[in-house]
Amino acid sequence: MTPAARLQAAIEILDIILDGDPAEKALTGWARRSRYAGSKDRAAVRDHVFTALRCRRSHAALGGANTGRGLILGGLRDNGEDPDTLFTGDGYGPAALSDAEREAGRTPAEGAEACDLQDWIYPAFSQSLGAETAAAAAALRLRAPVHVRVNLTKATVETAQDALAEAGIQSMTHPAAPTALEITEGARKIRNSEAYTSGLVELQDAASQAVIAALPLSDGMRVLDYCAGGGGKSLAMAAQAGIDLFAHDAAPQRMRDLPERAERAGADITVLSTSEATQQAPFDLVLCDVPCSGSGSWRRAPDAKWLLTPETLDELLVVQATILDEAADLVTENGSLAFATCSMLEAENGTQVEGFLARHPGWSLDFDKSWRVYGGTDGFHVAILTQRSANA
Numbered sequence: 001m002t003p004a005a006r007l008q009a010a011i012e013i014l015d016i017i018l019d020g021d022p023a024e025k026a027l028t029g030w031a032r033r034s035r036y037a038g039s040k041d042r043a044a045v046r047d048h049v050f051t052a053l054r055c056r057r058s059h060a061a062l063g064g065a066n067t068g069r070g071l072i073l074g075g076l077r078d079n080g081e082d083p084d085t086l087f088t089g090d091g092y093g094p095a096a097l098s099d100a101e102r103e104a105g106r107t108p109a110e111g112a113e114a115c116d117l118q119d120w121i122y123p124a125f126s127q128s129l130g131a132e133t134a135a136a137a138a139a140l141r142l143r144a145p146v147h148v149r150v151n152l153t154k155a156t157v158e159t160a161q162d163a164l165a166e167a168g169i170q171s172m173t174h175p176a177a178p179t180a181l182e183i184t185e186g187a188r189k190i191r192n193s194e195a196y197t198s199g200l201v202e203l204q205d206a207a208s209q210a211v212i213a214a215l216p217l218s219d220g221m222r223v224l225d226y227c228a229g230g231g232g233k234s235l236a237m238a239a240q241a242g243i244d245l246f247a248h249d250a251a252p253q254r255m256r257d258l259p260e261r262a263e264r265a266g267a268d269i270t271v272l273s274t275s276e277a278t279q280q281a282p283f284d285l286v287l288c289d290v291p292c293s294g295s296g297s298w299r300r301a302p303d304a305k306w307l308l309t310p311e312t313l314d315e316l317l318v319v320q321a322t323i324l325d326e327a328a329d330l331v332t333e334n335g336s337l338a339f340a341t342c343s344m345l346e347a348e349n350g351t352q353v354e355g356f357l358a359r360h361p362g363w364s365l366d367f368d369k370s371w372r373v374y375g376g377t378d379g380f381h382v383a384i385l386t387q388r389s390a391n392a
Helices: 003-018 023-033 039-054 056-063 068-078 099-103 122-140 157-166 187-192 206-214 232-238 258-265 274-280 303-307 310-328 350-359
Strands: 147-150 170-173 180-185 201-203 222-225 244-248 269-272 283-289 331-341 363-371 380-387
Touching: 003 023, 003 039, 003 068, 023 039, 039 056, 039 068, 039 303, 056 068, 147 157, 147 206, 157 170, 157 180, 157 201, 180 187, 180 206, 187 201, 201 232, 206 232, 206 363, 206 380, 222 232, 222 274, 232 244, 232 258, 232 269, 232 283, 244 274, 258 269, 269 274, 283 310, 310 331, 310 350, 331 350, 350 363, 350 380
Parallel strands: 222 244, 222 283, 244 269, 283 331
Antiparallel strands: 147 180, 147 201, 170 180, 331 380, 363 380
16 A cells, blocks of 8 residues: 555544544454555554544644544644645545645644643643643653563563564563563564563553552462453462462453463463452452543543543542442451552542542551653552551
């Protein structure tokens, strides 16, 4: 495919997404219909689509329309490229620009539009981040870095780097966590590499790894990952020797790949239903990586930034508080409850912790930390709460 043909494909996919289809579904459908497109073509088209979604409001302003064509046009202008060199109508490329399209477009308005955020979420976003608002919004407009976690039960950081290098994948250590590597070259080769298939490394954001590094894990502990999802944090905890690890999720289908991933990693994880989790309680540590807005990872799933509504956020806040209250009953006296989100919104982080402490006077906050998306990781937050016994 020519560069112009890739842009036209992105335009068509974006129009499908703007009509309401999820981004991954639209991309997968195009790939199935376009057998002629090679792996590099598919990767390039995907990049065009995701860039347009990350920058949807500003590129619509620059392109003069909130359409696939307008977003791609705005993206070219944002990059300082002359759209007329690609919008020529030749071959399978986009049709030539009209005079109206050449004259359309404007500088994005300061605030929500320039930051590529919805109007309703911008006040909460800016109040949560303060002076860091612009930096966080700018980071969300860019492609996310690719990080892997080194499985220290199978390799050292150095041997994992060597194994990746043999597959043409270059990496460097990341300061967020001692197990974290940032991939600097060859990221698309990871899943087929021996280092990945043999369990030496797992794909996991460095801040997600840092959350696990912050947990008070020690030999002999019984630990429950209460909102395990795909099991990334379960696997990271399992690499800590000497703990008895359990995984649970209210939607068990999310954990369907966990047994296979655990076998690959050489990890021992017991999957529990909700009733089994209650029967197995109490636990020394319960981790709740709760459902959230995902505002710290919007650059990985950029359509989620535009699908979030005030009503959905309100529902999430109720779910988060309910999960914390339920999980608190599973923690032993003097045990710990870890509350984590991949959000940068204060309503989902500090305010939730304050609400929990108000409802549970026997608990105290021992640790609280946030990682911001402009710091080279996804945006994450973790708070570690401890239940004090009456005799403590």
